[in-house]
Amino acid sequence: RIRLNGSMKKFDWTFDHRPYTLTQRHPIHQGERIRLTLINATSMWHPLHLHGHTFALTGINSTRARKDTALVLPHHKLVIDFDADNPGLWMLHCHNQYHSETGMMTILGYRK
Numbered sequence: 001r002i003r004l005n006g007s008m009k010k011f012d013w014t015f016d017h018r019p020y021t022l023t024q025r026h027p028i029h030q031g032e033r034i035r036l037t038l039i040n041a042t043s044m045w046h047p048l049h050l051h052g053h054t055f056a057l058t059g060i061n062s063t064r065a066r067k068d069t070a071l072v073l074p075h076h077k078l079v080i081d082f083d084a085d086n087p088g089l090w091m092l093h094c095h096n097q098y099h100s101e102t103g104m105m106t107i108l109g110y111r112k
């Protein structure tokens, strides 16, 4: 579960109130099916982009399409599933570059 935080006033976009650091990791292992719940606690749209994988939208947003970017609407959540089948260090970030630059990015990394 990852919460999107920040405001236009402070321009302090983060995940879980923690700006990006080089050493951030999340507990993922190769071969797992990962469900990410992205909770947008802000008043902005955030197009979240995951590197190295494609994901499926779940619930009412579900389609057969594979995506690598999806909008998380203000004060809504988006639940996505993907397979951890590509070991490496992969960025998850807002595709508004000026949001990721202030901290709304993290690394989903795992080894073989």
Ligand SMILES: [Cu+2]
Binding pocket: 013, 044, 045, 046, 047, 094, 095, 096, 099, 100, 104
């Ligand atoms: Cu954003």
